[in-house]
Amino acid sequence: MEDRRPLLELTGATVRFGADTAIDAVDFRLFPGEVHSLMGENGAGKSTLIKAITGALPLDEGVLTLDGERVHFSSPQDAQRAGISTVYQEIDLLPNVSVAENIALGREPRRLGVIDWRTMRADARAVLADLGLDIDPASLLGTHSLAVQQLVAIARAISTDVKVLVLDEPTSSLDVDEVAELFRVVRDLTRRGVAVLFVSHFIDQVYELCDRVTVLRDGRLVGEYLTKELLRIELVQAMLGRTAASLDAKTRAEVDPSTPREPYLSARGVAVGTGIRDADVDMIEGEVLGVAGLLGSGRTELARAITGADRVSAGIIRIAGREQPGMHPRRAMTLGVVYSSENRRTEGIIADLSVLDNITLALQAEEGVFRRIRPERRRELAMSWVEALDIRPPDLDRPAGTLSGGNQQKLLLARLLALSPRVLVLDEPTRGIDVGAKVEVQNLVGELADNGLSVMFISAELEEVLRVGNRVTILRDGRIVDTLPSSMLTVDTLLALVARPEEIDG
Incomplete structure (x- = not known):
């Protein structure tokens, strides 16, 4: 493979944001027909490198070649026209239009000057069939689960004459069967000569799928390795620059059942449509309640029901012993119950606002329009949370969207903790963040419980649920x-409980 010419190659790639250097003289190459993983901690420069390849960011220094020719992309559209397609972790599609329209967006087939809807739907059906998806191309995208929307994004990416496919955390919203189906599609693409750049924090998936790994740390190239020649512990150490032993998360101890405590929040017979039915939940102060279930099991619906984000159709919610009929998020927040959505992009971070504004946003909303928090007090409060949670870089005026995924998650926690909550409901708080940041969040959750908070911790990773x-x-x-x-519980016994019997037998 080393004797072949790379399909895509970056040489000496450097990107700066003012005085900050995001990537520094990085060399990177992609060979045709291979799956290549880009690994590193949050903030290592992975997203910047992807944006440089796909035309979303200009290079300050360095050369990009495609098919042996030097290229310069002034926009992602330029890169797409050259054969480079990207699917980002945060789904960037239009939920209010059809699946077919999303797949064909910007390149709709036309006949006599108008959109040829029949051809568009037929083309969409064909590319969806390649992904093993049997859904109506005419259906609204927003009516489908996040997992299906992710696969539609991938269908859109491969519906063109693609040479390079960039997948940025494509499996973060997929269950085991959907991941296997995605991997089948990726392998089929590589057999056709497509080069696939696969970015994931799931190390097991990297070793299952990828031929080669490039590791970045602090914006610099650590090395390029053949996956089969690199031990997993060596990969983790290359990513972090320290030993894997430093990453041990604290396992939560069982709460002594001999000293029963009244729950601060309890739910009885709660239902929201068909998403969650007849649910009983007790959230006790000083305890982390893990929530485990397969995709579509009702994890998110449960979280949204007990925090008032979705109106319950049946059941009773009590907070501090008092029934709360018709609960809504503002009422929940007033009672000390706060919720962090699994969708950081649309229901969490406001990317264009500063770190300062993101941290103090909910607190100012609680104070009201006519009780403005003094500017110096806002900065003092925000900086105290930046320091407490080790949000990096510690720049209050930096746009939140420029932070790494792990630091954005810490920023969301800072916003919620500034409200001095009693109950903290976290839906997939470690999804899409690196192994080091993941352990930091897990340990932080444990410390919050030790300080008296009641925490609900939802995760698709069963081992994480058991640990936290x-x-x-x-x-x-x-x-x-x-x-x-x-x-x-063990991971195996928990898996047996969350899966249907036929799934275990299979």
Whole structure:
């Protein structure tokens, strides 16, 4: 493989943001027919490198070649026309139009000057079939799950004459079967000669799918390796610049059942449509309640129901012993119940606002329009959370959207913690962040519980749920199957509980 010419190559790539150097003299290459992983901690420069390749950011220094010819992309559209397609972690599609329209967006087939809807839907159906998706191309994208929307984004990317496919955390919203289907499609593309750049924080997936790994750290190239020749512990150490032993997360101890405590928040018989039905939940101060279930099991619906984000169709929610009929987010926030959505982009970080504004946003909303927090007090409060959570870089005026995924997650936590909550509901708080930042968030959650908060921790990673939670609530098909101490469970027994019997047999 080394004797072949790379399909895409970056030489001496440097990108600066003012005085900050995001990537510094990085060399990177992609060979035709290979899957190449780009690895590194949040803030290592992965996203910047991807944006430089795909025309979203200009190079300050360095050369980009495609098919042996020097190229310069002034926009992502230029890169797409040259055969470079990208699917980002945060889905960038239009939920209010059809699946077919999203796939064909900007290149709609036309006949006699108007859109040829029949051809558009036929083309969409064909590319969806390549992904193993049997959905109506005429259906609205927003009516489908995040997982299906992610696959539609990939269908859009491969619907052109693609030479290079960039997948930025494509599996973060997919279940096991959908990941396997995606990998099948990726392998099929590589057999056709497509070069695939695969960015993921799931190391197991990298070793299953990728031929080669490039590691970045602090914006610089650490090295390029053949996956089969690199031990996993060596990969982690290359990414972090320190030993893997420094990454041990603290396992939560079981709460002593001999000293029962009244829950600060309890739900009985709660239902939201068909997403969650007849759910009973007790959230106890000083405890982390892990929530485990497969995609579509009702994890997010449960979180949104008990925090007032979605109106319940049945059941009772009590906070501090008092029933709360018709609960809504503002009421929940007033009572000390706050919620962090799994979708950081649309329901979390406001990318164009500063770190300062993002941290103090909810606090100012609680104070009201006519009780403005003094500017010096806002900066003092925001900086205290930046320091407490080690948000990097510690620049209050920096746009939040320029932070790494891990630091954006810390920023969301800072916003919620500034409200002095009693109950913290976290939906996938470590999705799409690197192994080091993940352990930091896990340990922070444990420290918050130790300081008296009641935390709900939802994750698709069963091992993480067991490590972080004192108890684990198990969901299947919109119903709570059981709630057990984490000490009574292993990953295998938990998997058996969250899966349907036929899935275990298969």
